[in-house]
Amino acid sequence: MPNTVTEANTSKLKKVGEFYELEVGQDLVGSTYFNHDLAPTKVAERTWGKFNIAALWVGMSICVPTYTMGGVLTAYFGLSVMEALITILLANIVVLLPLTLNAYAGTKFGLPFPVILRSSFGIVGSNIPCLIRGFVACGWFGIQTMFGGLAIHLLLSELSDSWAHLGSVGEVLGFFIFWALNIGVVIRGAESIKWLETLSAPILLVVGLGLMYWAGGEISYVEVLSTPATRPENAGFFSYFFAGLTAMVGFWATLSLNIPDFSRYAKSQKDQVVGQILGLPLTMFIFSALGVFLTAASTKLVGETVSDPITLIGKIDSPFWVSIAMVLIIVATLSTNTAANVVSPTNDFQNFAPKKINHTRGVLLTGIIGILLMAWELLKKLNLIESDVSVEAMYSNWLLSYGSLLGPIAGIMIVDYFLIKKQEIDVIGLYSDKNLYPAFNASGFIALLIPVAFTLVSVFFNVFNWFYNYGWFTGALSGGVIYYFVANFATQKAPAPAQAG
Numbered sequence: 001m002p003n004t005v006t007e008a009n010t011s012k013l014k015k016v017g018e019f020y021e022l023e024v025g026q027d028l029v030g031s032t033y034f035n036h037d038l039a040p041t042k043v044a045e046r047t048w049g050k051f052n053i054a055a056l057w058v059g060m061s062i063c064v065p066t067y068t069m070g071g072v073l074t075a076y077f078g079l080s081v082m083e084a085l086i087t088i089l090l091a092n093i094v095v096l097l098p099l100t101l102n103a104y105a106g107t108k109f110g111l112p113f114p115v116i117l118r119s120s121f122g123i124v125g126s127n128i129p130c131l132i133r134g135f136v137a138c139g140w141f142g143i144q145t146m147f148g149g150l151a152i153h154l155l156l157s158e159l160s161d162s163w164a165h166l167g168s169v170g171e172v173l174g175f176f177i178f179w180a181l182n183i184g185v186v187i188r189g190a191e192s193i194k195w196l197e198t199l200s201a202p203i204l205l206v207v208g209l210g211l212m213y214w215a216g217g218e219i220s221y222v223e224v225l226s227t228p229a230t231r232p233e234n235a236g237f238f239s240y241f242f243a244g245l246t247a248m249v250g251f252w253a254t255l256s257l258n259i260p261d262f263s264r265y266a267k268s269q270k271d272q273v274v275g276q277i278l279g280l281p282l283t284m285f286i287f288s289a290l291g292v293f294l295t296a297a298s299t300k301l302v303g304e305t306v307s308d309p310i311t312l313i314g315k316i317d318s319p320f321w322v323s324i325a326m327v328l329i330i331v332a333t334l335s336t337n338t339a340a341n342v343v344s345p346t347n348d349f350q351n352f353a354p355k356k357i358n359h360t361r362g363v364l365l366t367g368i369i370g371i372l373l374m375a376w377e378l379l380k381k382l383n384l385i386e387s388d389v390s391v392e393a394m395y396s397n398w399l400l401s402y403g404s405l406l407g408p409i410a411g412i413m414i415v416d417y418f419l420i421k422k423q424e425i426d427v428i429g430l431y432s433d434k435n436l437y438p439a440f441n442a443s444g445f446i447a448l449l450i451p452v453a454f455t456l457v458s459v460f461f462n463v464f465n466w467f468y469n470y471g472w473f474t475g476a477l478s479g480g481v482i483y484y485f486v487a488n489f490a491t492q493k494a495p496a497p498a499q500a501g
Helices: 050-061 069-076 081-094 096-109 113-121 127-159 168-187 190-215 221-225 237-251 269-279 281-302 309-314 319-352 359-373 375-381 391-420 427-431 442-461 465-469 471-489
Strands: 012-016 019-023
Touching: 019 096, 019 427, 050 190, 050 269, 050 281, 050 319, 069 081, 069 237, 069 281, 081 096, 081 221, 081 237, 081 281, 096 113, 096 269, 096 391, 113 127, 113 319, 113 391, 113 427, 113 442, 127 168, 127 309, 127 319, 127 359, 127 391, 127 442, 168 190, 168 319, 168 359, 168 375, 190 281, 190 319, 221 281, 237 465, 237 471, 269 281, 281 309, 309 319, 319 359, 359 375, 391 442, 391 471, 442 465, 442 471, 465 471
Parallel strands: none
Antiparallel strands: 012 019
16 A cells, blocks of 8 residues: 655654754654644744753742751751851752753753653653642642732732632632732743743842842841751761751652753753753852741740741831832742642643643633542632641641652653663654553663652551652662663664654
8 A cells, every 4th residue: 555645754863963853744743742832942942042941940949948957957857057058059069960961852952851751750640740740739839829929918918908808708709819820920931931930030049139138137147057956966977967968859759850841942962951050059058048048037026936938027017118018928929839739730730631631721720620539628718628747747748748759750861761761762752652662661660760769658558668758769870770770671662763854
């Protein structure tokens, strides 16, 4: 039977400088696994320079959870203030490795995170790690929206006595106002996020430094930095340090997976690497230090120790400065939430059903799940239910622990791209329904399930405690090593990469 597919109907991959660009033909347009929102970015769409990427990280890093990091390390991990701040800096230098490495494929081929996962987990199997990542993001989206909603409520309370009298009902209304702002920004696409992050980054940095200067009039920095450790006197330093380091690396375990969702818009590999180095470690260090100093100053400022910046600022008796501060907190939380917690699940949900879920529907689905995950807190604020579970408990216990399960996926992605595929991917095959890639890649699931099994055994049977305590490191290393050996010796061979036209 003669081949009736015309040249115009056949997709082609062509090389343009250091990039590859996909010319989409009818063979992919009709594929079950393709839609235009998940398609590789065109070279013309790759407009993010190193300062845009640095601004992305500044915008994502300056948020309420970052502010509380130093307090978490001193209160729960037994570190001194100086040890805590050094741990945060080191953790964010360490996390640059998976961030920059997993960004490479996105930059070179213009591929989003879910499509890259198809290489190591299979075309259909990729949905399992995608949904694991997406569900975590929806949880964070709900929590950050709660913080942003509180800031909106406090802002409007300063401007209107009627709104102030709404009490916790105003917080619920603030939640939905902030929810709509987030959804509106992301629906408008990557350029809208780029604009928001680039605009907010310098403002947030100046505000952070200004607040640190202001706190200097209330406390002695030297005195705060010399605050001793809270661990037992005879306890060793390194076990506490590595546990804290693991937790801090785990803070960005989510973004170390889906960084291709952003690097696919980078102008070059150099831009994505330099941008991440410039934007992440110092911002995290400075804003975490600000949290430590302002928490220490809160006793003098408001008469009690307050570790939440929104609550702290809300207690200051100055409507003007409270209003200004709340606007800035709203901008900070918006810039974090849109980039870190909406983009990834939007793409992840599209990967599940590309023909039924486009970008807009993915954003709305993310928003709805975020509301459902926070429904108990919203109902509590409306006095419709009673619950002792707090947002802080959800943040500190469930999400951080759940994040430790993401390490193996990061290790598998890095090994697959650099060691198994040798930085070459059959881009057309990743979107095709012609079985060029398997539906499920057993190698990926073996490498994922073994570390996860060890983690669960460690948690429930109190053995191999080191495996859980250093979860991101043990998971990433074991997942990567297992995948390397299983993939190399598997009978199932990956297809050769398509030739660039």
